Amino acid sequence: xxxxxxxxxxxxxxxxxxxxxxxxxxxxxxxxxxxxxxxxxxxxxxxxxxxxxxxxxxxxxxxxxxxxxxxxxxxxxxxxxxxxxxxxxxxxxxxxxxxxxxxxxxxxxxxxxxxxxxxxxxxxxxxxxxxxxxxxxxxxxxxxxxxxxxxxxxxxxxxxxxxxxxxxxxxxxxxxxxxxxxxxxxxxxxxxxxxxxxxxxxxxxxxxxxxxxxxxxxxxxxxxxxxxxxxxxxxxxxxxxxxxxxxxxxxxxxxxxxxxxxxxxxxxxxxxx
Amino acid sequence: xxxxxxxxxxxxxxxxxxxxxxxxxxxxxxxxxxxxxxxxxxxxxxxxxxxxxxxxxxxxxxxxxxxxxxxxxxxxxxxxxxxxxxxxxxxxxxxxxxxxxxxxxxxxxxxxxxxxxxxxxxxxxxxxxxxxxxxxxxxxxxxxxxxxxxxxxxxxxxxxxxxxxxxxxxxxxxxxxxxxxxxxxxxxxxxxxxxxxxxxxxxxxxxxxxxxxxxxxxxxxxxxxxxxxxxxxxxxxxxxxxxxxxxxxxxxxxxxxxxxxxxxxxxxxxxxxxxxxxxxxxxxxxxxxxxxxxxxxxxxxxxxxxxxxxxxxxxxxxxxxxxxxxxxxxxxxxxxxxxxxxxxxxxxxxxxxxxxxxxxxxxxxxxxxxxxxxxxxxxxxxxxxxxxxxxxxxxxxxxxxxxxxxxxxxxxxxxxxxxxxxxxxxxxxxxxxxxxxxxxxxxxxxxxxxxxxxxxxxxxxxxxxxxxxxxxxxxxxxxxxxxxxxxxxxxxxxxxxxxxxxxxxxxxxxxxxxxxxxxxxxxxxxxxxxxxxxxxxxxxxxxxxxxxxxxxxxxxxxxxxxxxxxxxxxxxxxxxxxxxxxxxxxxxxxxxxxxxxxxxxxxxxxxxxxxxxxxxxxxxxxxxxxxxxxxxxxxxxxxxxxxxxxxxxxxxxxxxxxxxxxxxxxxxxxxxxxxxxxxxxxxxxx
Numbered sequence: 001x002x003x004x005x006x007x008x009x010x011x012x013x014x015x016x017x018x019x020x021x022x023x024x025x026x027x028x029x030x031x032x033x034x035x036x037x038x039x040x041x042x043x044x045x046x047x048x049x050x051x052x053x054x055x056x057x058x059x060x061x062x063x064x065x066x067x068x069x070x071x072x073x074x075x076x077x078x079x080x081x082x083x084x085x086x087x088x089x090x091x092x093x094x095x096x097x098x099x100x101x102x103x104x105x106x107x108x109x110x111x112x113x114x115x116x117x118x119x120x121x122x123x124x125x126x127x128x129x130x131x132x133x134x135x136x137x138x139x140x141x142x143x144x145x146x147x148x149x150x151x152x153x154x155x156x157x158x159x160x161x162x163x164x165x166x167x168x169x170x171x172x173x174x175x176x177x178x179x180x181x182x183x184x185x186x187x188x189x190x191x192x193x194x195x196x197x198x199x200x201x202x203x204x205x206x207x208x209x210x211x212x213x214x215x216x217x218x219x220x221x222x223x224x225x226x227x228x229x230x231x232x233x234x235x236x237x238x239x240x241x242x243x244x245x246x247x248x249x250x251x252x253x254x255x256x257x258x259x260x261x262x263x264x265x266x267x268x269x270x271x272x273x
Numbered sequence: 274x275x276x277x278x279x280x281x282x283x284x285x286x287x288x289x290x291x292x293x294x295x296x297x298x299x300x301x302x303x304x305x306x307x308x309x310x311x312x313x314x315x316x317x318x319x320x321x322x323x324x325x326x327x328x329x330x331x332x333x334x335x336x337x338x339x340x341x342x343x344x345x346x347x348x349x350x351x352x353x354x355x356x357x358x359x360x361x362x363x364x365x366x367x368x369x370x371x372x373x374x375x376x377x378x379x380x381x382x383x384x385x386x387x388x389x390x391x392x393x394x395x396x397x398x399x400x401x402x403x404x405x406x407x408x409x410x411x412x413x414x415x416x417x418x419x420x421x422x423x424x425x426x427x428x429x430x431x432x433x434x435x436x437x438x439x440x441x442x443x444x445x446x447x448x449x450x451x452x453x454x455x456x457x458x459x460x461x462x463x464x465x466x467x468x469x470x471x472x473x474x475x476x477x478x479x480x481x482x483x484x485x486x487x488x489x490x491x492x493x494x495x496x497x498x499x500x501x502x503x504x505x506x507x508x509x510x511x512x513x514x515x516x517x518x519x520x521x522x523x524x525x526x527x528x529x530x531x532x533x534x535x536x537x538x539x540x541x542x543x544x545x546x547x548x549x550x551x552x553x554x555x556x557x558x559x560x561x562x563x564x565x566x567x568x569x570x571x572x573x574x575x576x577x578x579x580x581x582x583x584x585x586x587x588x589x590x591x592x593x594x595x596x597x598x599x600x601x602x603x604x605x606x607x608x609x610x611x612x613x614x615x616x617x618x619x620x621x622x623x624x625x626x627x628x629x630x631x632x633x634x635x636x637x638x639x640x641x642x643x644x645x646x647x648x649x650x651x652x653x654x655x656x657x658x659x660x661x662x663x664x665x666x667x668x669x670x671x672x673x674x675x676x677x678x679x680x681x682x683x684x685x686x687x688x689x690x691x692x693x694x695x696x697x698x699x700x701x702x703x704x705x706x707x708x709x710x711x712x713x714x715x716x717x718x719x720x721x722x723x724x725x726x727x728x729x730x731x732x733x734x735x736x737x738x739x740x741x742x743x744x745x746x747x748x749x750x751x752x753x754x755x756x757x758x759x760x761x762x763x764x765x766x767x768x769x770x771x772x773x774x775x776x777x778x779x780x781x782x783x784x785x786x787x788x789x790x791x792x793x794x795x796x797x798x799x800x801x802x803x804x805x806x807x808x809x810x811x812x813x814x815x816x817x818x819x820x821x822x823x824x825x826x827x828x829x830x831x832x833x834x835x836x837x838x839x840x841x842x843x844x845x846x847x848x849x850x851x852x853x854x855x856x857x858x859x860x861x862x863x864x865x866x867x868x869x870x871x872x873x874x875x876x877x878x879x880x881x882x883x884x885x886x887x888x889x890x891x892x893x894x895x896x897x898x899x900x901x902x903x904x905x906x907x908x909x910x911x912x913x914x915x916x917x918x919x920x921x922x923x924x925x926x927x928x929x930x931x932x933x934x935x936x937x938x939x940x941x942x943x944x945x946x947x948x949x950x951x952x953x954x955x956x957x958x959x
Contacts, residue, residue: 084748084751085748085751085752085754085755085757086751087747087750087751087754092751092754092755093751094755139752139755139757140755140756140757141757179620205504208502208503211414212411212412213411214414215410215411215412215413215414216407216410216411244505260403260404261407263404264404264407264408264411265411267404267407267408267411267451268408268411268412269505270505271408271412271451271455271503271505271506272503272504272505273504273505
C-alpha cells in the first residue's frame with residue numbers, strides 16, 4: 001500500500017487568520033485553556049444563539065489550532081466522521097473524515113449539536129474523550145493516536161425536551177462542561193453594537209426586547225430571543241429598516257409560528273420601540 | 274359640566290335647589306321628587322353631576338323623561354361608565370325624536386340591555402386577558418395575574434394581581450389596557466409599596482383622598498420611568514394621562530427625575546390635599562393594606578426559598594460547617610443568578626434564581642440575611658396540619674403502593690389501595706362527532722405526524738433487502754481494493770423507522786375537571802389517538818381519580834395492546850369528572866404498567882388541572898405536592914420520562930417544585946388543550 005496515495009485526499013486544515021470577535025462573560029476562556037492543556041474534552045451547554053460556536057472559533061484562534069466544525073444531523077454516521085475509501089479512476093483512495101483529520105493534525109474538532117447525530121457515532125467519540133485519546137479507524141484497522149494539540153468539543157442545548165435527544169450519562173460524564181447563557185444586558189448590547197454598527201441606545205433597546213421575550217420562556221415560548229437574533233435585527237436596522245418592523249421580522253416571527261404568541265411578542269416589541 | 278375643582282358631594286339642600294331649577298316649570302304632574310333624593314345623595318359628585326346635567330338636558334325636551342333619567346342614572350352608572358351612559362341618554366333622545374315618548378322610555382328603562390349590547394362592541398377584558406397576561410409576564414418575569422375589577426374602582430394592583438376595568442369603551446382600548454397594566458406592574462416593580470403606605474395615608478388626615486392623589490402622583494413618576502425604559506409605551510401613556518388637570522404639571526416635572534422615588538411622591542402629597550382628586554382618574558386609589566400584605570408574604574416566601582437554595586449549594590460544596598466557620602456568601606444585584614461563595618462564583622438553581630429575581634423586583638436588593646443559609650429541609654411554602662384518614666378495606670385492592678410522607682422523610686408502606694376500574698361504554702357517536710367538528714385540525718395533525726413518521730424510510734447498508742445499495746457496493750469494492758474487508762451490507766430496504774417508544778397518558782378525572790376541562794380532555798384524547806394512529810406508536814390511556822388512600826382508582830380507556838376501536842372510542846366518550854386527585858398512586862401504578870412494555874423509550878404524560886387534592890386535609894397542600902414529586906422522581910429513576918401538562922390559569926409556584934423531576938407545560942386556557950396536545954407529543958418524541 002502506498003501511504004502517500006492513500007492520504008492524497010486528506011482535508012486541508014488551516015488556522016484562523018483573523019481574530020473572531022468574542023466577548024468573554026465569565027471564566028470560560030481560562031477554563032477552556034486549562035482543559036486544552038490538560039487534554040480534556042469540553043461540553044458546551046446553552047441555548048441556541050448565545051455564542052457557543054463563536055467561542056470555539058475564538059479559542060481556536062487564541063490557541064492557534066486549526067478548527068474543524070461538524071454540524072451534526074440525524075443522518076450523520078461514523079463513516080461521515082471517520083472517513084471512507086473512494087474510487088478515483090482505477091485507484092482506491094482513502095479520505096479522512098473531519099474527525100480523523102482533526103485527530104491527526106492536532107486540531108480542535110467541534111461537533112455542534114451532538115445529540116442530533118446518530119447513536120453509533122458515540123463509538124468514535126468515546127475512546128477519544130477519555131485518557132486513551134485514540135480514534136479507531138475500523139476499515140483500515142488503524143488506531144489513530146490524537147496529536148498533542150487535539151481537543152474534542154461538543155455542544156448541546158439542554159432546552160430540547162425530546163426524550164430521544166438526551167445525552168447519555170456515559171457520554172456526558174467524559175466532558176468538562178461549560179455553561180453558556182445570554183450575556184448580561186450591557187455586555188449583550190455591546191456585542192450587538194460591535195457586530196452591527198447600530199448606536200448604543202438602539203442596541204440597549206434591542207436587548208430590552210430580548211429580555212422581555214426571555215421572560216416568556218416556558219409560557220408558550222420554547223426559547224427567548226437569542227443574541228444572534230438581536231444581531232440580525234440590528235443588521236436590519238443598520239440597513240435602514242424601521243426598528244419595529246426589523247424586530248417583528250428578525251425576532252417575533254423567527255421565534256415561532258403560534259399566532260397568539262407572535263401577537264404577544266409584537267406587543268412587547270411595541271412597548272419598547 | 275362643572276370642573277373637578279369644586280367636587281365635593283352635593284348636600285340634600287343643594288340637590289333640592291338643583292332639582293327645583295330643573296323641574297320648576299312642572300306644576301302639572303304634582304309629582305314629588307323627594308324619592309330621587311335618597312339615591313342621588315349617596316352618589317359621588319361626578320355621578321350626581323351626570324344625573325343632574327343629563328336630567329336637565331332631557332327635561333327641556335320632555336319633563337317626564339328628564340325625571341326618568343335622574344331616577345335611573347344611579348343604577349345605570351353602576352353598570353356602565355359615564356361615556357357609555359351618555360350614549361344611552363342620547364339614544365333615548367333619538368328615539369324620542371323619531372318614534373315618540375314611549376320608545377324613549379323603553380330605551381331608558383332597558384339600560385342593562387344597552388350596556389350589554391355596547392359591551393359587545395367595546396373591548397372586554399376577557400377578550401384580551403390572555404394577551405395581557407403574557408404581556409405582563411414578559412415585563413415582569415414572574416407570575417402576575419390579570420383580573421377584572423369593578424367599574425367603579427378604576428385599575429389597581431395588590432402586587433400579585435392587576436385589576437383592570439372589565440371593559441374599555443374607547444378607541445385603542447388595547448393600548449389603554451397595556452398602558453394601565455404596565456403602570457400597575459411598575460407600582461410593584463419600582464417601589465410604590467416600598468414605604469409604609471398605610472401609615473402615610475393614615476397620617477394625611479383624609480386617607481381616601483390621599484390614596485387617590487398618591488396613586489396619581491405615582492402614576493406620573495412611573496409613567497416617566499416607563500417612558501425611559503419602554504419608549505414604545507410613550508404614546509399609549511400620553512393618551513391615558515391626557516385628561517389629567519394641567520395644574521399637576523409641576524408635579525409631573527418634579528417626579529420625572531430619574532432619581533425620584535415613592536418618597537418624592539409622598540412629599541408632594543400635602544400640596545394637593547386641599548382639593549379633591551379628578552373625577553375619572555386613569556388609575557384607581559392605592560390600596561395600601563392588601564398590597565403590603567401580599568408583598569410581605571411573597572418576600573417572606575422568596576427569602577425562604579433563597580435561603581434554602583443557598584443552604585443546598587453550601588451543602589453540595591461541602592461548606593455547611595454548622596456555623597463554626599463563617600462562610601462568606603454574597604450576591605450581586607446585577608447578576609442575581611450567581612452567588613459568590615468565598616470568592617467563588619456559583620450559579621443558583623432555577624427556583625433560587627427566580628426567588629432572587631423576585632426579591633430584587635420587590636426590594637431592589639437581596640437582603641443580606643438571605644445569604645445565611647437556613648436549615649437544609651426542602652422548600653415548604655405552606656404547611657397544613659394533617660389529619661389522618663381512617664383506612665377501612667372492605668374489598669381487596671388490585672395493588673398497594675407506598676406513599677411519601679415528606680414530614681417523616683420516609684415512605685408510608687403499602688399505604689394506598691389502588692383499584693383498576695372499567696368505564697361504562699359512553700356515547701358511540703361522540704368521537705365521530707368530534708372528528709367531524711375538528712376535521713380540518715385533525716387533517717393538519719395527521720399531515721404533521723406523517724412527516725414525523727418519515728414515510729417509508731430507506732434503510733441503507735442492510736444485509737438483505739429489495740434493492741442493491743449502489744453506494745455501499747462502490748464503497749465495498751473500494752474497501753476491498755484498499756485492503757479492508759468488503760463487508761456484507763450491500764442492500765437497501767424500505768421500512769418504517771422503528772421508533773421503539775411506548776407512551777402512557779394519564780388523564781385527570783377528578784371532580785374539579787367537571788365541565789370545560791373534561792370536554793377539553795376528551796377532545797384532546799381524540800386528537801391524540803388520531804395522531805398516534807398515524808404514527809404507529811404504542812400508547813395507552815388511563816383515567817384516574819379516587820377518594821382517600823383507601824380508594825385510589827385508575828380507569829382503563831386503552832391498553833397498550835389494544836386497537837383504537839369502537840370500545841376505546843366509547844370509553845373516551847365516557848370519561849367524566851369523578852372524585853379527587855391523589856396523583857401519587859396512579860403515577861406509580863401506570864409507571865409499573867409502562868415498565869412492562871418492551872420499548873427503548875418510555876413516556877408518561879399526565880393531563881391534569883392543577884394541584885393534587887384529596888378528601889380530608891392531608892393530601893391537599895404540601896403533602897400531596899411532595900408525594901407527587903416523589904412519584905415522578907421514582908418514575909425517572911426507573912427510566913420513564915414523565916411529562917406533565919397542566920391547565921392552571923395562574924401558573925402557581927408549586928408547579929415548578931412538584932414537576933421539577935419531570936418536564937411540564939402550563940396551559941393558561943383549557944380551550945388550547947386539544948390544539949396543543951398533539952404538538953407537545955410531537956415535540957417530545959422527535
